[in-house]
Amino acid sequence: MYKRLTSHHNLVLIDHWRNLLESEGIPCELRNRLLGAAAGELPVHDCEPQLWVAEHNLSRAKRLLARIEAAPTQPDWQCACGEQLEGSFSECWACGASAPLGEGRHKEERDGDVHDDPEFVA
Numbered sequence: 474m475y476k477r478l479t480s481h482h483n484l485v486l487i488d489h490w491r492n493l494l495e496s497e498g499i500p501c502e503l504r505n506r507l508l509g510a511a512a513g514e515l516p517v518h519d520c521e522p523q524l525w526v527a528e529h530n531l532s533r534a535k536r537l538l539a540r541i542e543a544a545p546t547q548p549d550w551q552c553a554c555g556e557q558l559e560g561s562f563s564e565c566w567a568c569g570a571s572a573p574l575g576e577g578r579h580k581e582e583r584d585g586d587v588h589d590d591p592e593f594v595a
Contacts, residue, residue, distance in 0.1 A: 475502055476528050479538065480521040484509075487522040490538060497537055499530045547572075 481487050484506060491501045502525040512520040526534045547560030556567040563572050 474528050475525040476531050478524045478526050478531065478534050480505070480518070480523040482509075482521050484522045487524050490541065491524055493541060494524075494526065494534055494537060499526055499534050499537070501526050501534075 478501075479487075479490070487503060491503050494501050504523045504525055505520060506522055508515070508520045509522070549558065549560050550572055551557055552565040552568060552570050552572075554565060554568040554570065556565050558565060558572070564570065565572075
């Protein structure tokens with residue numbers, strides 16, 4: 474039996490969470506993908522995309538989702554070519570240079586190495 478884990482008005486975010494959970498071995502169902510057009514005729518919260526997981530995976534999924542949401546954001550940075558980039562980018566879109574190793578950045582994030590940490594998500 475599946476239980477609702479969460480809902481959000483942003484379908485892209487819900488789909489991202491689904492991908493992250495499934496990469497951790499938690500099968501998910503994405504419901505109400507197209508129901509947003511009915512908002513107003515139906516209660517808005519009932520029309521939001523919803524992420525559902527099997528009941529036996531619910532507590533693990535909640536913990537993983539909480540960790541994902543609590544993850545620190547990377548600071549914005551300026552490339553040597555002068556381009557200003559948001560912290561979520563590990564490479565410059567103008568010249569392709571990697572973000573500098575600095576506060577909050579780890580070598581594995583830049584080099585694309587496989588993480589050995591079993592708790593690592595995404």
